[in-house]
Amino acid sequence: MEPAALLLFAASYLAVLVLPGPSVTALIARVLAQGLGGAPAFVAGVVVAALVWFTLAATGLALLAASLGGVFEVIRYAGAAYLLFLAWKMWRAPVRPLAAPPPVADAGRMFLAGLAVNLGNPKAMMFFFALLPTVVDLGGLTLLGFVELALVIVLVCGGVLGGYALAAARARRLFTSPCAMRWMNRGGATVMAGTAATIAAR
Structure with missing residues (x-):
C-alpha cells in the first residue's frame, strides 16, 4: 500500500483507540x-479480536458477521460476566505491599477476557465495518496490503494499550499505604464492574 494510505489508516485507528473504551477501562482497572x-x-486478546474484525471487513464477510450477530452477543455477555468475576476478585483481594511479588495471573x-471484551465492543465493529472502507480501498486490497494493515493494527493497538497499562x-506506585491500596482495589473493582455493565447494556 501507499505510505500515505497506511499513515491515514494508522492515524484514524489511533484516534479511535486513544479515547478510552471498554478494553482500556478494564485494562487500567486491572493494572x-x-x-x-x-x-x-x-x-494480546484485544489485538487478536481487532484482527478478527479487520479480517471480516477486509474479506467482505461483513454480511456473515451480521448473520452471526447472536454469536457475538453471546461473546459480549461472556466477556461482561468474566469482567464481573474479575471485579469480585479485586474487591476481595488482600492488600499486599508493592514490594511483595504480584499474584500469578x-x-x-x-487473553480470553481481552478477546471477549473487544469482540463484543460495538465501537471496534463500527470502525472496521463502517469507517475502514472510507479510509482504505478494500476492493483493491492485495495480500501485501492486508499484511501491512494487520501489522499497523498490531503496532497501534498494542502500543496504545501498552501505554495505558504502563x-x-x-x-x-503513588498508593503505598494499606488503606489506599484497599480503596484502589475496590475502586478498580467498581470501574471494572461498571465496564461489564456497559458492555452488557449495549
Whole structure:
C-alpha cells in the first residue's frame, strides 16, 4: 500500500483507540488494582479480536458477521460476566505491599477476557465495518496490503494499550499505604464492574 494510505489508516485507528473504551477501562482497572501481571495477555486478546474484525471487513464477510450477530452477543455477555468475576476478585483481594511479588495471573483467562471484551465492543465493529472502507480501498486490497494493515493494527493497538497499562502501573506506585491500596482495589473493582455493565447494556 501507499505510505500515505497506511499513515491515514494508522492515524484514524489511533484516534479511535486513544479515547478510552471498554478494553482500556478494564485494562487500567486491572493494572491499578493488581499490577501488570496478566496485562500483556489481556492486550494480546484485544489485538487478536481487532484482527478478527479487520479480517471480516477486509474479506467482505461483513454480511456473515451480521448473520452471526447472536454469536457475538453471546461473546459480549461472556466477556461482561468474566469482567464481573474479575471485579469480585479485586474487591476481595488482600492488600499486599508493592514490594511483595504480584499474584500469578492466568494468562489464558486474561487473553480470553481481552478477546471477549473487544469482540463484543460495538465501537471496534463500527470502525472496521463502517469507517475502514472510507479510509482504505478494500476492493483493491492485495495480500501485501492486508499484511501491512494487520501489522499497523498490531503496532497501534498494542502500543496504545501498552501505554495505558504502563501509565496505570506508574500511577499505582503513588498508593503505598494499606488503606489506599484497599480503596484502589475496590475502586478498580467498581470501574471494572461498571465496564461489564456497559458492555452488557449495549
